[in-house]
Amino acid sequence: MPADRKDSMTSHLLDQPHHDGSALHVPPGTPALGDTVPVRVRVPRAAGVTGVWLRTVRDGEPRLVAARPDGGTDEETSYVAEVDVHNPVTPYRFLLDGPGGYRWLDGRGVHAREVPDAGSFRLTTHAPAPAWLGDGLVYQVFPDRFARSGAAISRPAPDWAVPASWDDEPAGDGPLAGTQLFGGDLDGIVEHLDHLEALGVGTLYLTPVFPGRSNHRYDASTFAAVDPLLGGDAAYARLADAVHARGMRLMGDITTNHTGAGHEWFTRALADPAAPERDLFVWAEPGGADVATTPAGEGYASWLGFGSLPKLDWGSDETWHRMVTGPDAPIGRYLRAPYHLDGWRVDVANMTGRWGSDDRTHDVARALRAAIGRENPEAALVAEHFHDATADLLAGGWHANMNYTGFTRPVWSWLALDGSPVAAHGLPVAGVRRPGGSMVAAMRDFDAGVPWSVTARQWNMLGSHDTPRLRTVVGPDAVELAVTLLLTYPGTPVVFAGDEVGATGDNGEHARTTMAWDQAAHGGPRWDAATLEVYRRLAAVRRGSSALRDGGMRWAVVEDDAVVFLRESPAERVLVVVARGPWSGVTLPGRLLAPGAEPEPLYGEVPVSAGPQGLRVSGDGPGVAVVRLA
Known part of the structure; x- marks a missing residue:
């Protein structure tokens, strides 16, 4: 036993009552208004509960009904009560009576105190993201x-660009960060789809492909064509065909909040005050916050004050026509032949339609969902929202969100290098290494704020094109721990190209590194084959497990240096152990194992064994274990 391991045994959380929105507790499917949905809570005998009530909120008023015992085991009773689906989103939680007084069970856990409705479980009539996501x-x-591709090399660089060699280091700040052009293109992606398939990729998501005056292309000059620097419309169609031929999906990226200042609509608006394009943009008094100024001295709203990104006005019928409802509107057009996109990720979705007293975000989101649904009922709509997206995710628009606050930042905060110089993402302060309880509390807070149908499809990431690289934040030794969380936690795992081979980067711009394909066969300083194998193996484990893909989530142990949780589906139970250092270990109830079964290791080296006292999880660390129990 390592000398620095704690002496006392860890207690577990599995004697607490439990409920989540998965199929073990709530019938699958999306309810309609007027439906009655039975919900189930599991109450271990050790919890000392003598009565259970279901509390719902109907038309703003709380209602209580008694739950009835309905099956169970010698060690656990199952209680059931019905939720009347009278509102599009129905919050509910459980009242537990017993020695010591009543307690509440909600999405954040069990509380011997009053709690706000923000943490309640929720049923929603809004359809979830498509299962394929x-x-x-x-x-x-x-x-x-x-x-x-070979063709990319011969394309001349535009006047705004500074050509770079493929092995150059990306600029992390200054004008070069947006103008440094490496020349990747769409046919180049086609040539490396074998890499994606071997990794276990189901969906390829590309940041914008529309032309602009930057390497990131979030400053579109048109939505009517694909950037010739990437190969143009024909190359996009070839990529779509190649992706779909492999059984994968293709998602695009669009800016509904703004265009580029070089966009054909904005240039017409500046050239002619009577042009219909004037109605597409938000005009404001010069000198205000987030207001830029035209050469003629007019003020216009822009993204965070960047004049290169003028803001669209969703109070204008013309904007709706150009972006959504018109026959050539990009939202629907690219879901049709020859591209057949499978959905959109929407840039700065949280700002779309919001300016001062105007707030049309939810209307826009619902309209976008309806528009893509008309083209493809199985299309997905994912928002970018860097902070608290819970209110926006309840409105029936976005299917899911890029889950920075509910997954990325909590995981970083637990696994960050001590004294890391990398800034906390989006904050003007250094990152910090926090105990496991802080990570789990943050995850539970954000998961509890949305229906389970949203949690189950949230885009969980360990980094993106807007963040430092995972390896830089946590160091090479903790990458496996982070990837294990990514591939076993509820939601959709998202990988930014390069993370799987050990890419590094101090901030979003610096992290936009090229792929070192010349090192792929034999490894090298920019291609870590061992890290790639971690991703591939864990992706395969997830792909082969119904519990990891669709099961519920039950925290078993939350320690400073270790977390243990269960993923459970009707067909399977999987135990996940992630330890950032040595800890005391734990003995879990033997009921977790199917009768006569032994723990089946799926991944990792931390020992998990069955014994007369229960299921013993070793305190070895750092390390991980993914184990099938039933």
Whole structure:
């Protein structure tokens, strides 16, 4: 036993009552208004509960009904009560009576105190994201940095660009960060789809492919064509065909909050005050916050004050026509032949339609969902929202969100290198290494704020084109721990191209590194084959497990240096152990194992064994274990 391991044994959380929105507790499917949905809570005998009530909120008023015992085991009783689906989103939680007084069970846990409704479980009549979104990894590609085809080399650089060699280091700040052009293109992606398939990718997501005056292309100059630097419309169609031929999906990236200042609509608006394009943008008094100024002295709203990104006005019928409802509107057009996109990720979705007293975000989100649904009922709509997206995710628009606050930041905070110089993402302060309880509390807070149908499809990431690289934040030794959490936690795992081979980067721009394809066969300083194997093996484990893909989530142990949780589906139970250092270990109840079964290791080296006292989880660490129990 390591000398620095704690002496006392760890207690577990499995004697607490439990409920989540998965199939073991709530019938599958999306309820309609007027439906009655039975919900189930599991109450261990050790919890000392003598009565259970279901508390719902109907038309703003709480209601209580008694739950009835309905099956169970010698060690656990199951209680059931019915939720009347009278509102599009129905919050509910459980009242537990017993020695010591009543307690509440909600999405954040069991509380011997009053709690706000913000943490309640929720049923919703809004349909969830399509099931395919969680079938495999989502793989994010920044097109300029992934791969060059032979044709890319001969394309001349535009006047705004500074050409770079493929092995150059990306600029992390200054003008070069947006103008450094490496020349990756769409046919280059086609040439490396074998890599994605071997990794277990189900969906390829590309950042914007529309032309602009930057390497990131979030400053579109048109939505009517694909950037010729990437190969143009024909190359996009070839990529779509190649992706779909392999059984994968393709998602695009669009800016509904703004265009580029070089966009054909904005240039017409500046050239002619009577042009219909004037109605597409938000005009404001010069000198205000987030207001830029035209050469003629007019003020216009822009993204965070960047004049290169003028803000669209969703109070205008013309904007709706150009973006959503018109026959050539990009939201629907790219879901049709020859591209057949499978959905959109929407840039700065949280700002779309919001300006001062105007707030049309939810209307826009619902309209986008309806528009893509008309083209493809199985299309997905994912928002970018860097902070608290819970209110926006209840409105029936976005299917899911890029889950920075509910997954990325909590995981980083637990695994961050001590004294890391990397800034906390989006904050003007250094990152911090926190105990496991802080990570889990943050995860539970954000998961509890949305229906389970949303949690189960959230885009969980360990980094993106807007963040430092995982390896830089946590160090090479903790990458496996982070990837284990990514591939076993509820939601859709998203991988930014390069993370799987050990890419590094201090901030979002610096992290946009190229792929070192010349090192793929034999490894090298920019291609870590061992890290790639971790991703591949864990992706395969997830792909082969109904519990990891679709099961519920039950925390078993939350310690400073270790977390243990269960993923459970009707067909399977999987135990996940992630330890960032040595800890005391734990003995879990023997009822977790199927009768006569032994723990079946699926991944990792931390020992998990069955004994007369129960299921023993070793305190070895750092390390991980993914173990099938039933």
